[in-house]
Amino acid sequence: MKRRLVKGILALLAFIPLVGCWNAQEIEKRTIVVSMAIDRNESGGLTVSIQVPNPRQIAGGSGEGGGGGGGGGAVEVYSGSGPTLESAFEELNRKSIYPMFLGHMQTLIFSEELAKQGIAPILDFLRRDPEIRRHMYPIVVSGNAKDALTVQPKLEQIPTYYVRNSIESQIDLERVYDMTLGKAFVDLSHPGKQVPLFYYFKASKDGFVYDGMAVFHGDKMVGALDPTEMNIVLNVREKKAGRGVVAFCPGGKIIFGPNKVKRKFTITNQPKAMIAIELEGEVLENSCNFTIKDERALEKVNKIIARQYEQIAREVTARAQRELKTDVLQIRNYVYAYYPQIWKRVNWETMFPHMPIQVKYDVNVKRIGLKAQ
Structure with missing residues (x-):
């Protein structure tokens, strides 16, 4: 509104x-x-x-x-x-x-x-x-x-x-x-x-x-x-859900539709960036060789989707540091705002390509559709 x-x-x-x-x-x-x-x-x-x-x-x-x-x-x-x-x-x-x-x-x-x-x-x-x-x-x-x-x-x-x-x-x-x-x-x-x-x-x-x-x-x-890589940028930079993601599993794939996201930055003196992201959403399609019918299966799905997001995040950060040499995740803005001592100490342009960056995902599937499968 x-x-x-x-x-x-x-x-x-x-x-x-x-x-x-x-x-x-x-x-x-x-x-x-x-x-x-x-x-x-x-x-x-x-x-x-x-x-x-x-x-x-x-x-x-x-x-x-x-x-x-x-x-x-x-x-x-x-x-x-x-x-x-x-x-x-x-x-x-x-x-x-x-x-x-x-x-x-x-x-x-x-x-x-x-x-x-x-x-x-x-x-x-x-x-x-x-x-x-x-x-x-x-x-x-x-x-x-x-x-x-x-x-x-x-x-x-x-x-x-x-x-x-x-x-x-x-x-x-x-x-x-x-x-x-x-x-x-x-x-x-x-x-x-x-x-x-x-x-x-x-x-x-x-x-x-x-x-x-x-x-x-x-x-x-x-x-x-591309749109898949932009999902990570939206999660980290804007705290937005992004598009659906395809996660591969034994026998098929899971299509996950995110709708809520939380993000937390942690910056160490090294400096090293650790970004924790919590995603909530629903399973839009499941063609894996197992059904989602209990908490154990649901936890397995959460981990499969989280691994897929983390793999994309590693690819995006690697491209940003080695190929683009540009902070697309805009970690520098967070450092500039909340860690002024680190910002004054380092040269961001030369330091960013070598900076350790870790992005961790915690996925929580809230809905699995009308039929649990």
């Missing part, structure tokens, strides 16, 4: 820049942008593409009626290029009838190539623009970012709204990380964080596929975590 209230207030705030436009005629004198995609072009500069709704083609709009979801013409895509973001915007403004209005943007899309090169100048430009909404979702796509604006999902007329609604519904279910542009600004400014996570999507002709989170070290993307 509290989250919905906050979303409602933020949605209301998005319209504040329009308060000065007292009639529809003045409002129409702005080109409304709902999404922006940024690519690195061949000359080394930037190509900025914008997605603009076409009111005549949207159901309920004036003039010609809109067709089914994703019908052609519901949005228009325009591009401008230049050595800097400002010059690319200037070219876009020359192509537009009216000045662009960025206050309704829902998503900000970067190509993976650009994200890996660094996006600090772009974020600096966006931070200085008063029209840019902080409550928009930053996304990295494999391939060209512009191509993501031309995707036509069948369930929405405006593709950007499909992505936004998909992200928000999964956030409410605690299945994905909650990241907005404003939170990215905070992470990059906070000495205890410095590791923003952007949504990582693959775009196809018919829609978008969520493929985990893009991991940044400062302003540069250093890799990505």
Whole structure:
């Protein structure tokens, strides 16, 4: 309820820049942008593409009626290029009838190539623009970012709204990380964080596929975590349940659906991090060669699921320390907040890749379904 209230207030705030436009005629004198995609072009500069709704083609709009979801013409895509973001915007403004209005943007899309090169100048430009909404979702796509604006999902007329609604519904279910542009600004400014996570999507002709989170070290993307790996990050970093997990057992597998999580950090002077996580949930599917009919069998299931989580956690921490060399679990923020003496004594960037990290899970299955098996 509290989250919905906050979303409602933020949605209301998005319209504040329009308060000065007292009639529809003045409002129409702005080109409304709902999404922006940024690519690195061949000359080394930037190509900025914008997605603009076409009111005549949207159901309920004036003039010609809109067709089914994703019908052609519901949005228009325009591009401008230049050595800097400002010059690319200037070219876009020359192509537009009216000045662009960025206050309704829902998503900000970067190509993976650009994200890996660094996006600090772009974020600096966006931070200085008063029209840019902080409550928009930053996304990295494999391939060209512009191509993501031309995707036509069948369930929405405006593709950007499909992505936004998909992200928000999964956030409410605690299945994905909650990241907005404003939170990215905070992470990059906070000495205890410095590791923003952007949504990582693959775009196809018919829609978008969520493929985990893009991991940044400062302003540069250093890799990505898939949805299974993100379960551990959600448990540790956000105290959120995450998605269901498949645990393998003799004769088959158990699908576990978590719904409650508790987390406890312990940091020693070495320093060493020990993270204890308690998970509650239910068995969604069981194809093992034993039935869950008594406390002994239930305890066996708890241990099988816990081992699976711990194995994934070991893989995630190993990737974070050896491959990404980035504290995706954000242990540094906990040390910065609660262990200032350790924080002042160590250099976190050089120490983290060698720091002992142990993640222990205690799983408690509360429900096994209508039929105990």
